[in-house]
Amino acid sequence: MTESAGPSVSLKLVVLVAILVVSALLILLLIFFLCFRKTRNLAAKHSSGSIPLVSKEITMVKASDPKKMEEAEVKVEIGGAQHHQSSELVSGEDPDIGWGRWYTIWEVELATHGFAEGNVIGEGGYAVVYRGILHDASVVAVKNLLNNKGQAEKEFKVEVEAIGKVRHKNLVRLVGYCAEGARRMLVYEYVDNGNLEQWLHGDVGPVSPLTWDIRMRIAIGTAKGLAYLHEGLEPKVVHRDIKSSNILLDKNWNAKVSDFGLAKLLGSEKSHVTTRVMGTFGYVAPEYASSGMLNERSDVYSFGVLLMEIITGRSPIDYSRPPGEMNLVDWFKAMVASRRSEELVDPLIEIPPPPRSLKRVLLICLRCIDMDVVKRPKMGQIIHMLETDDFPFRSELRSVREKDPVPSHADVSIKVPYPPTKHAETVEKSRWR
Ligand SMILES: Nc1ncnc2c1ncn2[C@@H]1O[C@H](COP(=O)(O)OP(=O)(O)OP(=O)(O)O)[C@@H](O)[C@H]1O
Numbered sequence: 001m002t003e004s005a006g007p008s009v010s011l012k013l014v015v016l017v018a019i020l021v022v023s024a025l026l027i028l029l030l031i032f033f034l035c036f037r038k039t040r041n042l043a044a045k046h047s048s049g050s051i052p053l054v055s056k057e058i059t060m061v062k063a064s065d066p067k068k069m070e071e072a073e074v075k076v077e078i079g080g081a082q083h084h085q086s087s088e089l090v091s092g093e094d095p096d097i098g099w100g101r102w103y104t105i106w107e108v109e110l111a112t113h114g115f116a117e118g119n120v121i122g123e124g125g126y127a128v129v130y131r132g133i134l135h136d137a138s139v140v141a142v143k144n145l146l147n148n149k150g151q152a153e154k155e156f157k158v159e160v161e162a163i164g165k166v167r168h169k170n171l172v173r174l175v176g177y178c179a180e181g182a183r184r185m186l187v188y189e190y191v192d193n194g195n196l197e198q199w200l201h202g203d204v205g206p207v208s209p210l211t212w213d214i215r216m217r218i219a220i221g222t223a224k225g226l227a228y229l230h231e232g233l234e235p236k237v238v239h240r241d242i243k244s245s246n247i248l249l250d251k252n253w254n255a256k257v258s259d260f261g262l263a264k265l266l267g268s269e270k271s272h273v274t275t276r277v278m279g280t281f282g283y284v285a286p287e288y289a290s291s292g293m294l295n296e297r298s299d300v301y302s303f304g305v306l307l308m309e310i311i312t313g314r315s316p317i318d319y320s321r322p323p324g325e326m327n328l329v330d331w332f333k334a335m336v337a338s339r340r341s342e343e344l345v346d347p348l349i350e351i352p353p354p355p356r357s358l359k360r361v362l363l364i365c366l367r368c369i370d371m372d373v374v375k376r377p378k379m380g381q382i383i384h385m386l387e388t389d390d391f392p393f394r395s396e397l398r399s400v401r402e403k404d405p406v407p408s409h410a411d412v413s414i415k416v417p418y419p420p421t422k423h424a425e426t427v428e429k430s431r432w433r
Helices: 002-050 105-111 153-164 196-201 212-231 286-291 296-312 328-337 355-368 379-387 393-403 422-431
Strands: 120-123 127-133 139-145 174-180 183-189 236-238 247-249 255-257 264-266
Touching (some): 105 127, 105 183, 212 247, 212 355, 296 328, 296 355, 296 379, 328 355
Antiparallel strands (some): 120 127, 127 139
16 A cells, blocks of 8 residues: 555655746746836836926916816717728727727736836826837827716717727827726827927927928928818818827827817818817917807817917917017917018027028918918818918018008908819828828
8 A cells, every 4th residue: 555655646746846836937937027028118218218398387278177078078089080081990900899909908007017107108187198018019108088987888989989990190090999997098009209399398408309391391290180180081070179289299200190089070061060168278269269169170270379389489378478478379470460570480490491481381370370260271271381382472471461560369361372273172182191
């Protein structure tokens, strides 16, 4: 008996030791994997240190009461736009949602290292944005929405699916989402060079890296993204929150419009919708602010303010400036009217723009903020104006000065030619992509 029990006991021992060794190895592997991820996250964070921080004084103020946002129109990404143009599915994506992936909370937590403080890349009024690395090593931005109480599960999914289908090189791409329990998260492509607000108003030293040409590239890219929302989708999408912090930049200074949380859909049969006023103080079109009447020309107004900001390097509202200069739009119009256009250019731009180019862009700004909504150009026309060099600016500028020697907010209406024919418009459209 004793003899036969001997080998069986030692076999059990060997098996036990083997199990212990394998378990120890697995634990070691797991620890190594977690440390490796942490190092990569920290390295990535460190490498983005070149993006300037925006000074605290320049924070923008939301026009609406954040508490009321909880009720209905909450900060949840997007509305049900259907594609006009190409919206093919990308191969390998989850067929369940058609365009991207539905991530589990576990995947998102793993990607952001448990929503680590060190991975925070931005904080808006209604969300915290984290940098994350997915299991396939792709880098993403995870937007963790804070106010989602009023948002039903189904509605959330429908809306997210709609924006998920939108693909354009100048619109930030939604790669998926996470909806578990009350938690709502959006997973975007990571745009690696900060946002325009940081580059315009952050501490960049005595010379801005944003040359005139780069600024124009950013303006044109933004205009193309907006033109696609307004003219390439049915129903069209009105963004409603165009501002510099929502223009993300990549290392080649390509602009990507982001943050569709306030966007509204507008069917082709409707000239406008009446809605609660949302947006950011300083960028909101006056007619929308006063009556709630919204259409895509409200975005055009905001784009005009953004263009002024790009030219001047000044924030739309800046209380640290003298009284006549606090409101960018008013100051801008006064400067043009008194023939001081050259002084409008951001002093941090080392090589001033060619006068012809400057005048062209100034006029586009003024057209965009026309108090008469229907006189504002469409985004497609703005692209044309920004890209065309033979712009007949002289007579236009003269008419601004004659019409508005001491401009008020209400009466600047400048004639700037549209692209001549419908055909020209169609041709331009194909170039937005
Ligand atoms: N896809 C992304 N890639 C890289 N950074 C991003 C991305 N999305 C957002 N961010 C960063 O996170 C910041 C916060 O984004 P978010 O859209 O929540 O807020 P905001 O636009 O600054 O403010 P608010 O939402 O209150 O208008 C952005 O300004 C940007 O710097």
